[in-house]
Amino acid sequence: MRLADSILTQVHTGHRKLTERTWSKGSGDRRTRTWPEAAEKSQLRGVTSVCNICGWRGRGFEGVKHSESALCPVCGSISRDRFLYWCWTQRTAYDPRAAVLETSPRMGQLYRDRMAERVDYTASDYDESAHKAVIKLDLQDMALPDASVDVVLTPHVLEHVPDTGRALSELFRVLKPGGHVFLQIPLPQARTMVPTEPEYHGDWTLVYFRFGWDLADVIRSHGFACDTLVTSELRDAAAHGHCWVHDGPDCDVDDLVAGADPAAMTVIADAAQAERHGFQPGYQFVTFDLHKPR
Numbered sequence: 001m002r003l004a005d006s007i008l009t010q011v012h013t014g015h016r017k018l019t020e021r022t023w024s025k026g027s028g029d030r031r032t033r034t035w036p037e038a039a040e041k042s043q044l045r046g047v048t049s050v051c052n053i054c055g056w057r058g059r060g061f062e063g064v065k066h067s068e069s070a071l072c073p074v075c076g077s078i079s080r081d082r083f084l085y086w087c088w089t090q091r092t093a094y095d096p097r098a099a100v101l102e103t104s105p106r107m108g109q110l111y112r113d114r115m116a117e118r119v120d121y122t123a124s125d126y127d128e129s130a131h132k133a134v135i136k137l138d139l140q141d142m143a144l145p146d147a148s149v150d151v152v153l154t155p156h157v158l159e160h161v162p163d164t165g166r167a168l169s170e171l172f173r174v175l176k177p178g179g180h181v182f183l184q185i186p187l188p189q190a191r192t193m194v195p196t197e198p199e200y201h202g203d204w205t206l207v208y209f210r211f212g213w214d215l216a217d218v219i220r221s222h223g224f225a226c227d228t229l230v231t232s233e234l235r236d237a238a239a240h241g242h243c244w245v246h247d248g249p250d251c252d253v254d255d256l257v258a259g260a261d262p263a264a265m266t267v268i269a270d271a272a273q274a275e276r277h278g279f280q281p282g283y284q285f286v287t288f289d290l291h292k293p294r
């Protein structure tokens with residue numbers, strides 16, 4: 001083995017051992033600590049991409065720049081998972097005792113185990129699920145006590161719920177004062193619409209609503225404060241009229257950007273952060289931060 005390779009192997013082993021020690025010690029903000037599994041598979045040179053969920057570092061995510069792609073090879077996150085997680089870690093202080101509910105997480109058991117080491121974590125699903133440690137939950141009728149949850153992470157679920165208002169009322173009820181809901185949905189055009197033909201997502205769940213920017217006002221009408229979190233790329237596009245080319249009926253990007261109000265957006269990731277963590281293209285990354293007043 002060449003000397004340079006040998007040194008690199010030693011550095012890699014040292015990095016992995018240090019990560020294991022740091023993880024098991026459990027100090028600091030564990031939401032941003034690297035998993036030992038990620039240290040094992042990370043590159044140390046020429047890194048362009050970093051997973052903000054598991055800490056994996058490498059030369060590009062797998063797949064293309066799309067909210068449903070750019071896969072992390074360790075935790076299995078796609079880019080919209082990482083954006084939701086980013087919003088949570090940027091907008092709330094770390095509390096290892098925080099009761100965090102995630103509705104229908106895409107990622108599997110390793111992710112759920114690591115989350116349970118980071119916070120008081122519960123995953124829920126609407127359907128009976130094969131995963132262990134999952135509770136069955138209907139957002140419109142949540143079997144949880146009042147003011148019992150600190151944070152709800154809800155990726156791409158609300159568009160599949162028939163009664164938006166009931167779901168928002170239930171989220172408000174179960175949230176503790178001062179708590180947050182990070183609500184992520186696809187935003188295919190500027191104003192909320194009911195699909196004109198039956199529309200399904202990949203897992204064959206029916207879409208009841210194609211939400212638009214006006215969802216923020218609906219959220220506020222249920223008692224929440226609400227911020228619309230975006231990347232700087234999307235805010236700048238809304239301010240200066242730049243637009244993307246998007247083929248296909250799933251998104252009318254011209255309408256989405258033309259109907260956006262840059263003053264109503266809160267930038268949560270700059271261009272460098274979006275590039276590093278794969279929050280691109282900008283128009284596919286919108287998350288609402290619902291905050292229950294104290």
Ligand SMILES: [Zn+2]
Nearest residue numbers: 051054072075
């Ligand atoms: Zn990852």
